Amino acid sequence: MAGGGNPVTPIWDRLLHVCFHGDYEENACFHGDYEEEKEEEEEEEEERGTLDLSPLLNKAMMLQARSWLSRARSFSTVSNNPLRVCVVGSGPAGFYTAEKTLKAHQGAEVDIIDRLPTPFGLVRSGVAPDHPETKIVINQFSRVAQHERCSFFGNVTLGSSISLSDLRELYHVVVLAYGSESDRALGIPGEDLMGIHSAREFVWWYNGHPDCRNLDPDLKSTDTAVILGQGNVALDVARILLRPTSELATTDISSHVLTALEESSIRKVYLVGRRGPVQAACTTKELREVLGIKNLYVHIKEADLVKTPADEEEMKNNRIQRRVHELLSKAAASGSSQPNSGQRELHFVFFRKPDSFLESDERSGHVSGVHVEKTFLKGVGPGKQIAVGTGEFEDLDCGMVLKSIGYKSVPVNGLPFDHNKGVVPNIRGRVVTDPLGDPTQVEIGLYVCGWLKRGPTGIIATNLYCAEETVASISEDLERGVLKSRSSLPKPGREGLLQLLNDRNVRPLTFNAWEKIDSEEKSLGSLRNKPREKLTTWEDLLKAAAMK
Amino acid sequence: MLKELSKGRYLSTSGTGYKRQHWRPLLTLPSETKAFQGSAFQKYRHFSTADAGDTCDEGSERNDTISVTFVDKYGEDQLIQVPIGMSLLEAAHENDIELEGACEGSLACSTCHVIVMDMDYYNKLEDPTDEENDMLDLAFGLTESSRLGCQIVAKPELDGIRVAIPAATRNFAVDGFVPKPH
Ligand SMILES: Cc1cc2nc3c(=O)[nH]c(=O)nc-3n(C[C@H](O)[C@H](O)[C@H](O)COP(=O)(O)OP(=O)(O)OC[C@H]3O[C@@H](n4cnc5c(N)ncnc54)[C@H](O)[C@@H]3O)c2cc1C
Ligand SMILES: NC(=O)c1ccc[n+]([C@@H]2O[C@H](COP(=O)([O-])OP(=O)(O)OC[C@H]3O[C@@H](n4cnc5c(N)ncnc54)[C@H](OP(=O)(O)O)[C@@H]3O)[C@@H](O)[C@H]2O)c1
Ligand code: FES
Numbered sequence: 001m002a003g004g005g006n007p008v009t010p011i012w013d014r015l016l017h018v019c020f021h022g023d024y025e026e027n028a029c030f031h032g033d034y035e036e037e038k039e040e041e042e043e044e045e046e047e048r049g050t051l052d053l054s055p056l057l058n059k060a061m062m063l064q065a066r067s068w069l070s071r072a073r074s075f076s077t078v079s080n081n082p083l084r085v086c087v088v089g090s091g092p093a094g095f096y097t098a099e100k101t102l103k104a105h106q107g108a109e110v111d112i113i114d115r116l117p118t119p120f121g122l123v124r125s126g127v128a129p130d131h132p133e134t135k136i137v138i139n140q141f142s143r144v145a146q147h148e149r150c151s152f153f154g155n156v157t158l159g160s161s162i163s164l165s166d167l168r169e170l171y172h173v174v175v176l177a178y179g180s181e182s183d184r185a186l187g188i189p190g191e192d193l194m195g196i197h198s199a200r201e202f203v204w205w206y207n208g209h210p211d212c213r214n215l216d217p218d219l220k221s222t223d224t225a226v227i228l229g230q231g232n233v234a235l236d237v238a239r240i241l242l243r244p245t246s247e248l249a250t251t252d253i254s255s256h257v258l259t260a261l262e263e264s265s266i267r268k269v270y271l272v273g274r275r276g277p278v279q280a281a282c283t284t285k286e287l288r289e290v291l292g293i294k295n296l297y298v299h300i301k302e303a304d305l306v307k308t309p310a311d312e313e314e315m316k317n318n319r320i321q322r323r324v325h326e327l328l329s330k331a332a333a334s335g336s337s338q339p340n341s342g343q344r345e346l347h348f349v350f351f352r353k354p355d356s357f358l359e360s361d362e363r364s365g366h367v368s369g370v371h372v373e374k375t376f377l378k379g380v381g382p383g384k385q386i387a388v389g390t391g392e393f394e395d396l397d398c399g400m401v402l403k404s405i406g407y408k409s410v411p412v413n414g415l416p417f418d419h420n421k422g423v424v425p426n427i428r429g430r431v432v433t434d435p436l437g438d439p440t441q442v443e444i445g446l447y448v449c450g451w452l453k454r455g456p457t458g459i460i461a462t463n464l465y466c467a468e469e470t471v472a473s474i475s476e477d478l479e480r481g482v483l484k485s486r487s488s489l490p491k492p493g494r495e496g497l498l499q500l501l502n503d504r505n506v507r508p509l510t511f512n513a514w515e516k517i518d519s520e521e522k523s524l525g526s527l528r529n530k531p532r533e534k535l536t537t538w539e540d541l542l543k544a545a546a547m548k
Numbered sequence: 549m550l551k552e553l554s555k556g557r558y559l560s561t562s563g564t565g566y567k568r569q570h571w572r573p574l575l576t577l578p579s580e581t582k583a584f585q586g587s588a589f590q591k592y593r594h595f596s597t598a599d600a601g602d603t604c605d606e607g608s609e610r611n612d613t614i615s616v617t618f619v620d621k622y623g624e625d626q627l628i629q630v631p632i633g634m635s636l637l638e639a640a641h642e643n644d645i646e647l648e649g650a651c652e653g654s655l656a657c658s659t660c661h662v663i664v665m666d667m668d669y670y671n672k673l674e675d676p677t678d679e680e681n682d683m684l685d686l687a688f689g690l691t692e693s694s695r696l697g698c699q700i701v702a703k704p705e706l707d708g709i710r711v712a713i714p715a716a717t718r719n720f721a722v723d724g725f726v727p728k729p730h
Contacts, residue, residue: 133656140650285682320685460650461659465688468715 082149083108083478084493086171088158089178090114091121092460093450095141096467097175098150104475110150111171111494115157116210117509117541118517119145121179123460125209128236129251130243132531137460145511151494153501153508155542159412161506162497168445170496172483173474176415176424176431177449180407180456184422186228190357195222195367199233199404206240208254208534210541219264221363222399226370228354229404230273231281235290237402238269242344243293252525252532268345270396274353274375274387277304277328278311284323291331296346297339300332304350314383349396351375353387358395369397407456416443423455424448429470430477445483447474513545520544614707618645619665621715630702636662636711637698647713653698655679660697661687662711669709673700689714 085101087094090112098110118124120138127134145152156162158178167174183198185191197217204212225241227234240248245262253261273280277300280287291298305328307315315321328348339345352372360368372394375387409424411417418425418435425435431443449470450463458466477483492499501508517535521544524533535541613629618640620626630639637660640647648659661684664670670693676684680699687694697711 131656133651133654136652136654137650137657139652283682284685285679288678288682319690323681323685459658459686461648461657461686461688464648464650464659 081490082493083173084171084491085110085173085175085474086167086493086497087112087175087177088114088167089121089176089450089452090119090141090152090154091177091179091450092123092137092141092463093177093179093453093467094121094175095119095144096464097177097449097470099140099144100467100471101173101175101474102144102147102149104471105478108149109493111153111497112145112150113153113156113158113162113497113508115155115161115178117154117513117538117545119152119154119511119514125204125207127207128240129207129253130239130248132251134460142511152511152514153497154514154545155507155509156501161501161504164412164414166500167497170492170500171445172489172491173445173447175429175447175449175470175474176452178409178452180409180422180451182408182410183403184406184408186354186403186405188354188356190359190367193357193359193367194218194363194365195399196357196401196403199227199229199237199402200407202237202402203233206253206257208257208536210536210538213536217260217400219260219266219400221265223265224268224270224398225266225400225402226270226272226396226398227402227404228272228370229281229406230271230348231404231406232283232286234271234402234404235282235286237404238271238346239286239290239293241266241269242290242296242346244295247294250529252530252534254534254536255528256536266400268347270347270349270398272349272352272354272370272372272396274351275377275385276311276350277325277348278307278315278321279377279385280324280328280350282324283320284327287324287327290346291327293344293346295343297343298331298335299345299347300328300335301348301350302332304348305329305332308377310377310379310385314385317383351377351387352394352396353389355389355393357401360399366399367401368399369395370401371395407451409452409456421455424452426453427473429453429466429473444477509542509545516547517541517544520547614702614704614709616702616706617708617710618647618662619710619712620646621713625710632702632704634702635698636660636700636702637696639702640697645713647697649698655683655696655698658683658687658696661690661694662697662700662713663689663691664693664695664700665710665712667693669706670695672705687714 083105085098085108087098087101087110094112094114098112101108101110112119114121120141123135123138123141144150158164158167158176164174181200183200190196195218197215201212201215202217205215205217219241227238240253240261241264245258248261249258305325307325315325349372351374353375354370355373356371357367358369358371360366373389374392374394375389377385378388379385408422411419411424416425416431416433416435417423425432425439426448427439427442429447429449431446431448432439433441433443447470449467451458453470454462454466474483498508518532521532521534524535525531527533535544612632614632616628616630616636616639618626618628626643626645628639628643628645630636634642635653637647637649637653639645641649647662649657650659651657653660664673673695676695676699680696683696684690684694687696695711700706700711
C-alpha cells in the first residue's frame with residue numbers, strides 16, 4: 001500500500017474485486033430483515049426434525065456436526081436458540097464486526113473475547129498517546145460492548161485458554177479478528193544485537209501494553225537512533241522520540257516511559273526508506289505533524305526529491321503520494337541548512353536498504369550502526385517500482401535501531417494460514433481451507449476480519465468496511481442455508497464458553513471489570529493532570545478488575 | 549439505560565459527543581418522501597419517550613433550517629431539515645441517518661465522508677482546510693466532490709443540497725452518478 005494506500009483504489013478495493021466463481025456467486029444485498037423471512041422455513045424444518053445439511057457440508061463436516069449436536073444437547077439452556085457468534089479480538093475489526101452483526105441479525109448473541117483484560121486492541125496499545133481524538137472511537141465501541149446481546153470476555157486467549165475447535169463447537173459463527181501481534185523480519189546479519197527493537201515492541205512499551213512493560217529500551221547511551229521504514233508507525237515512533245516531553249506529559253503516555261524520555265539522550269533520528277519520497281508509506285497528517293515538531297531541524301536532500309517519469313506516472317492517480325511529496329518538498333526548501341545548537345534533528349534518508357547491523361567494539365553484543373546499500377528504483381509493472389541495490393554501501397552510526405517495516409499475524413492451531421502473506425486466506429472474509437488448493441472450499445462458520453484478514457495495513461476506518469464485507473458474507477451464508485439449521489442445531493454459545501473456561505480455571509473478565517480498570521486509570525491520571533495513567537502490569541490490571 | 553442497537557436509538561442514547569439537546573428537529577414537516585415520513589415518525593417516537601421537559605419553538609426553527617437530502621448506502625433518499633450552524637454529521641445523527649462518525653467530529657477519522665452530488669453546491673462550500681484534506685486523503689471511495697460530514701455546516705446557500713453516503717456495497721451508477729477519481 002504505497003503512500004499509505006491510494007484512496008481511490010485502496011487495498012480494500014482489490015478485495016472487493018475478487019471474483020468468486022463458487023457457490024456464493026449470487027451477491028445478495030442484505031438489509032437486516034432476513035431473520036423474520038427465514039423464520040417460517042426454519043419452523044417447518046424443526047417440525048420435520050430434520051437437519052438439512054447443505055451440499056457444501058462434506059463428510060468431515062457431517063461428523064463434526066454430529067459431535068456439535070451431542071455436545072450441544074449436554075448444555076441445559078438452549079431452549080431459545082439465537083445465532084451464537086464469537087468474535088476473537090476486541091480491536092476495531094472485532095468491534096465493527098460485532099456492531100454490524102448485532103444490527104444485521106436481531107436475534108444474534110455476540111461474544112467478544114480478548115487475551116487482554118483491556119479491550120480496543122491497537123486503539124489502546126497502538127494509537128499514539130498524543131492522538132487522543134483518534135481514540136474517541138472507544139465511545140462507540142463501548143456502546144457496542146454494553147449492548148444487551150453483546151458480551152466482552154477479556155483474559156481469554158485463543159490458542160491457550162481455548163482452542164479454535166472448541167470455539168467452533170460452541171458457536172455457529174466464529175470471526176477471527178485478533179490482528180497482527182508479531183513483526184516482519186529483515187533477515188539480515190546482526191538483527192539480534194542489543195539495542196535493536198521492533199517498532200511494535202517500542203510502541204507497546206510507550207502505550208503501556210503489559211507484554212512490553214519491561215522492555216526498558218536504552219535511551220541514555222547514545223544520541224542517535226535509526227528507524228527503518230517510513231510508514232506511519234515509523235513517524236509515530238520518531239515523534240515520540242523527538243517531541244518535547246513537556247507536550248507528552250499531559251497525554252496518557254505511561255509515567256515510567258515519560259521519565260525514560262525525559263532522561264533520553266537521543267537528539268538525532270534517521271528515518272530510513274529503501275525507496276524514494278514518492279513511495280514513502282506515511283500519510284500527510286502524520287507527516288505534517290512530525291515536520292511541525294517544535295524546535296526541530298529537518299533534513300531532506302533536495303536531490304532525492306527529483307521525480308522520474310515513472311514517479312510521475314505513479315503519482316498521477318495517487319492523491320496521498322502527491323500531497324506527501326509536496327509536503328516533503330516544502331520542508332526541504334524551507335528548512336535551514338544547519339541545525340542550531342541544541343536543536344533535535346530528524347533526517348529523512350531515502351534510497352537506502354539495510355544490509356547488516358554493526359556490532360559495537362566497546363559494548364560487545366550491542367548495535368553501533370546500520371550498514372546500508374544505496375538503491376535505485378526499477379519498474380516492475382504499471383505504477384509499481386521496487387528498490388534494487390547499486391552495490392554501493394555506507395554506514396549509519398547509531399546506538400539504537402527501531403525496525404518499523406510492518407507487523408505480522410501469527411496462526412493458531414487448526415487455522416488455515418498463508419505464511420507468505422502472513423494472513424488467513426479468505427474470500428470476502430470466509431476462511432479458505434487450503435491456501436494452495438481449491439479456492440472455493442471454505443471453512444463453514446469460520447470468518448476473518450481486520451489485519452488478520454487483509455494484512456497489517458489500513459487505518460481504523462478500513463476495518464469498518466472490512467467488517468461490512470465479512471458480515472455481508474455471514475449474512476449471505478445464513479440466507480443460503482450454508483450456516484442453516486440454527487433451530488435444528490442449537491449451540492451452547494456463551495454459557496458453554498463460560499463453563500469450559502471454568503473447567504480450565506480460566507477467569508474471564510467482563511466489560512464491567514474493564515470499567516473498573518478504566519475508572520482506576522482515570523483517577524490515577526487525574527492526580528497527574530493526565531487523561532489516564534495506564535495500569536501496565538498484569539498484576540495491577542487483575543487487581544483493579546477485581547475491585548469492588 | 550436503554551440497551552437497544554436498532555438504528556438511531558443506538559446513536560441517540562450515546563450521551564457523548566453530539567450536542568443533540570441543542571438542536572430540536574421539527575416534528576411536523578411536509579410529507580414529501582416515504583423515507584422522510586419514516587424518519588419523522590422515528591423522531592416523534594424519540595421525542596415522546598425522552599427529553600419530555602424540553603420545549604422547542606417550531607416557528608422560528610422553520611426559518612432557520614435548510615433542506616438536506618442524504619442518499620443512504622442503499623440508494624434511498626432521506627430528506628431532513630437542518631438548523632443553520634449545525635454540521636451534517638450532527639444532523640444525520642439527530643435524524644437516525646447512518647453516517648459514521650468515529651471521532652465524533654474532531655477531524656481524526658474520515659468515516660463521516662460524504663459526496664456532494666451537485667458541483668454547484670460543492671462550490672458553495674468553503675475550501676477544505678489542510679487538515680480536512682489530510683483526512684479526505686484516507687476517505688473510502690474518494691471523489692472530486694467529497695467532503696467530511698462533520699465539516700459541512702448548514703448555511704442558507706446550501707438549502708437543497710444532496711449528499712451521498714458512500715458504502716462498500718453502494719452502486720453509484722444507479723443514480724447516474726459516477727464517482728471520479730482524483
Ligand atoms: C502503532 C500504530 C499506530 C496506529 N495509529 C493509528 C491512528 O492513529 N489512526 C488510525 O486510524 N489507525 C491507526 N493504526 C491502525 C489501526 O490501529 C489498525 O488498522 C487496527 O487496529 C487493526 O485492527 P484489528 O482489529 O485488525 O487489530 P488489533 O487492533 O490489533 O486488535 C487485535 C486484538 O486481538 C487481541 N488478540 C490477539 N491475539 C489474541 C488471541 N490469541 N486471543 C484473543 N485475543 C487476541 C489483541 O489483544 C487485540 O485486542 C495504528 C496502527 C499501529 C500499529
Ligand atoms: N495516524 C495514522 O493514521 C496511523 C498511525 C500509525 C499507523 N497507521 C497505519 O497502520 C498501518 C501500518 O503501518 P506501518 O508503518 O507498520 O506499515 P507501512 O505503512 O506498510 O510501512 C512499512 C514501511 O516499511 C518499509 N519496509 C517494509 N519491508 C522492508 C524491508 N524489508 N526493508 C526496508 N524497508 C521495508 C516499507 O517500505 P516499502 O514501501 O518500500 O515496502 C514502508 O516504508 C498503515 O496502514 C498505517 O497507515 C496509521
Ligand atoms: S467524524 Fe471523524 S473526521 Fe468527521
